[in-house]
Amino acid sequence: MRAVVFEQWKTPPTLSEVDKPTPGPGEVLLKVAGAGACHSDVAVYADYDASMGMTQLEPSYILGHETSGWIEELGEGVTGLDKGDAFLVYGPIGCGHCAPCSRGQDTYCENVADMPYMASGLGRDGGMAQYMTVPARNLVPLGDADPYAAAPLADAGLTPYHAIKLSLPKLAGGGKTALVIGLGGLGLVAVQILKAITGATVIATDMKPEAMARAEEFGAVTVPGGEGQAERIRELTGGKGVNAVFDFVGIAPTIALAAASVARQGRLTVVGIAGGEYAWSFFKVPYEVDFTSTYWGTIEELHEVAALYRAGQISPDVEYFDMDDALEAYRRLEAGELSGRAVVTP
Ligand code: NAD
Numbered sequence: 001m002r003a004v005v006f007e008q009w010k011t012p013p014t015l016s017e018v019d020k021p022t023p024g025p026g027e028v029l030l031k032v033a034g035a036g037a038c039h040s041d042v043a044v045y046a047d048y049d050a051s052m053g054m055t056q057l058e059p060s061y062i063l064g065h066e067t068s069g070w071i072e073e074l075g076e077g078v079t080g081l082d083k084g085d086a087f088l089v090y091g092p093i094g095c096g097h098c099a100p101c102s103r104g105q106d107t108y109c110e111n112v113a114d115m116p117y118m119a120s121g122l123g124r125d126g127g128m129a130q131y132m133t134v135p136a137r138n139l140v141p142l143g144d145a146d147p148y149a150a151a152p153l154a155d156a157g158l159t160p161y162h163a164i165k166l167s168l169p170k171l172a173g174g175g176k177t178a179l180v181i182g183l184g185g186l187g188l189v190a191v192q193i194l195k196a197i198t199g200a201t202v203i204a205t206d207m208k209p210e211a212m213a214r215a216e217e218f219g220a221v222t223v224p225g226g227e228g229q230a231e232r233i234r235e236l237t238g239g240k241g242v243n244a245v246f247d248f249v250g251i252a253p254t255i256a257l258a259a260a261s262v263a264r265q266g267r268l269t270v271v272g273i274a275g276g277e278y279a280w281s282f283f284k285v286p287y288e289v290d291f292t293s294t295y296w297g298t299i300e301e302l303h304e305v306a307a308l309y310r311a312g313q314i315s316p317d318v319e320y321f322d323m324d325d326a327l328e329a330y331r332r333l334e335a336g337e338l339s340g341r342a343v344v345t346p
């Protein structure tokens with residue numbers, strides 16, 4: 001079968017011919033419907049290397065950590081699942097028995113040092129292929145909903161959902177505001193989730209006018225970048241500042257914008273992994289602001305994300321690519337030429 005393989009650090013992936021995998025005990029073989037290209041993949045193949053201690057991400061393996069598909073085959077001991085049914089893949093794979101794994105939060109597995117990989121598509125073969133194997137416990141049913149457009153939900157949906165859920169105490173009650181910085185794969189779904197599960201006014205910004213136009217269609221008020229941007233955002237909040245800020249870029253200027261926009265007792269979540277730095281000081285940041293980062297989400301939350309999708313309350317914007325064009329999808333992602341999410345349909 002054909003697959004997008006990450007072969008070496010600091011080297012773009014290749015389109016290669018590899019063996020069709022066989023599901024092990026407790027796993028299923030999935031026929032892939034869609035595999036989203038996430039900006040984190042670019043960091044993995046272009047920025048990281050062995051010196052950063054990323055042993056679980058050591059190549060080579062098939063990329064693709066946001067995947068949907070149909071069960072093709074059941075591995076030994078798997079019961080209660082039917083061939084042909086459609087599922088989302090919960091990517092993170094921890095030990096399965098520590099406290100975080102037991103509550104479905106494999107992202108924070110306590111035995112991660114003993115695991116040979118982090119997730120499907122991150123150290124272990126992922127979904128940028130015609131078939132993949134997945135532990136049965138990592139499947140989230142999609143029912144009758146379109147499995148192709150669902151693929152990005154596994155990360156571009158789940159990651160913002162997790163960050164937003166942890167911010168809900170800041171958004172409860174009337175007159176609250178949220179700010180979404182960066183309206184790409186994750187950010188555009190974040191706007192939809194905020195509209196679906198909170199009553200907050202959603203303010204959004206991106207460098208790309210078409211991304212902001214799309215956010216407006218999802219119900220956001222947009223504020224373009226440039227001089228005085230934080231002041232204009234504050235004006236939209238009646239001068240109080242934003243109750244929950246989400247930065248899907250994570251470079252120094254966007255974190256600075258987030259910090260300049262956040263309200264007293266607000267929450268600021270940096271989701272983008274660009275590694276930007278910010279010099280916090282007692283006098284610079286309003287009182288009692290929670291300043292945090294975040295990583296992916298829990299499988300329980302992915303069930304909730306799938307429920308929102310099945311109810312038609314959220315739907316990722318997708319651009320489809322054949323397997324032949326999978327590398328072109330990554331090229332366009334890197335060049336910032338995509339709107340929404342590139343989904344490879346092998
Ligand atoms: P993307 O490329 O699809 O979207 C990024 C968006 O940010 C684009 O629309 C771009 O125009 C916009 N942007 C870039 N610079 C900007 C600036 N200075 N001001 C405003 N907008 C700007 O990327 P994505 O796949 O949505 O991922 C977003 C970030 O989230 C990446 O850093 C990715 O690695 C990270 N990520 C983090 C997690 C996590 O668990 N923390 C999970 C998935 C992705």
Ligand code: ZN
Nearest residue numbers: 095098101109
């Ligand atoms: Zn664990």
